Amino acid sequence: MALDPQLLEILACPDTHHAPLTYDAQVQTLTCTECGRIFEVRDDVPVLLLDEARGPAEGS
Incomplete structure (x- = not known):
């Protein structure tokens, strides 16, 4: 099961800049x-x- 696309749209970096995540x-x-x-x-x-x-x- 993959992450929900709607969830991906609202997720952001938890740091102070709150930038989008890929x-x-x-x-x-x-x-x-x-x-x-x-x-x-x-x-x-x-x-x-x-x-x-x-x-x-x-890296990984």
Whole structure:
């Protein structure tokens, strides 16, 4: 089961800029369009915790 498209439209980075996120269904991640943080999607649930996000240089 994939993330609901309506949910994807309203999700935003939890940091102060609240930028939109892009979804990569193949690797199950959401990436901030502004800061580049990568958030995991576990069991079809986005984990939007700044402490658990990876930086863009950290990769997979």
